Amino acid sequence: MIRSAVSTDLPALQDIEIAAGAPFRDIGMDAVADDPPFTLEELTEYLQTECLWVAVDAHDTPVAYALVALVDGGAHIEQVSVHPSHARQRLGALLLDEISAWAAARGLSALTLTTFVGVPWNAPYYERLGFRPLEEGDMTPGLSRIREAEARHRLAAWPRVTMSRPVTTPMGIAAPAPQPG
Numbered sequence: 001m002i003r004s005a006v007s008t009d010l011p012a013l014q015d016i017e018i019a020a021g022a023p024f025r026d027i028g029m030d031a032v033a034d035d036p037p038f039t040l041e042e043l044t045e046y047l048q049t050e051c052l053w054v055a056v057d058a059h060d061t062p063v064a065y066a067l068v069a070l071v072d073g074g075a076h077i078e079q080v081s082v083h084p085s086h087a088r089q090r091l092g093a094l095l096l097d098e099i100s101a102w103a104a105a106r107g108l109s110a111l112t113l114t115t116f117v118g119v120p121w122n123a124p125y126y127e128r129l130g131f132r133p134l135e136e137g138d139m140t141p142g143l144s145r146i147r148e149a150e151a152r153h154r155l156a157a158w159p160r161v162t163m164s165r166p167v168t169t170p171m172g173i174a175a176p177a178p179q180p181g
Contacts, residue, residue: 002098005052005065010043012062013054013081020081027119029158038079043067046078053098055082055091066095068102072140075103075167077113093129103167110164114146117159131163138164 005013017037024032038046046052046067055064064082068075077099082091100111113131115122123133134143143162150156 002053002055002094004050005043005047005054005062007044007047009054009062009065010040010047013043013065014038014040016062016065016083017079017081019083019085023084023121024119029116029119031154031157032116038067053095055086055095057086064091064095066092066099068099070108071112071142071146073108074110074112074140074164075099075106075108076143076146077111080113092125096129097168100168108167110167112143112162112164114143114150114160114162117161119158123161123163126163130165132165134162134164 014037021033021035021037024030043052046069051068051070053066054062057063063086064080066080067078069078070076077096080092080095082089096111103111111131112134113126115126117123139147139162147156147160147162150160
């Protein structure tokens with residue numbers, strides 16, 4: 001089940017992010033695996049703006065989560081983490097579908113994210129879910145600032161890409177683009 005996060009979920013989300021980062025060590029990306037998770041304060045900010053969702057098990061314990069920031073009129077996926085013990089159950093895709101429905105209800109036309117190009121559970125995974133790479137000329141100012149911040153955080157040590165997909169309604173229909181004011 002996917003639901004909005006609550007404050008008591010937050011410590012578990014840090015554990016999920018740490019566990020989800022561990023496989024990066026297996027492909028020589030130790031710095032990514034060692035990157036600390038979002039702080040409780042940062043997670044609380046996403047919670048307060050209602051931009052934080054969890055996938056829970058039968059006991060209502062979070063096993064995956066996603067958080068979003070509004071960037072230049074789109075829903076920017078800041079993080080999707082699935083605990084390895086619950087991988088390959090489509091939880092990431094379900095979280096993205098929930099975010100897409102949320103974005104459609106708010107009149108947003110696109111989901112965006114940044115990710116690693118050569119990591120199988122990153123860019124290739126998102127491509128299977130309908131995301132497409134954005135060309136440099138199609139980057140909004142906010143997305144460009146995100147990429148610059150990632151470079152300062154040394155994430156650009158490995159090839160990265162900015163991706164986008166149209167927002168879809170729960171029926172899978174592309175949401176109409178917002179009309180100018």
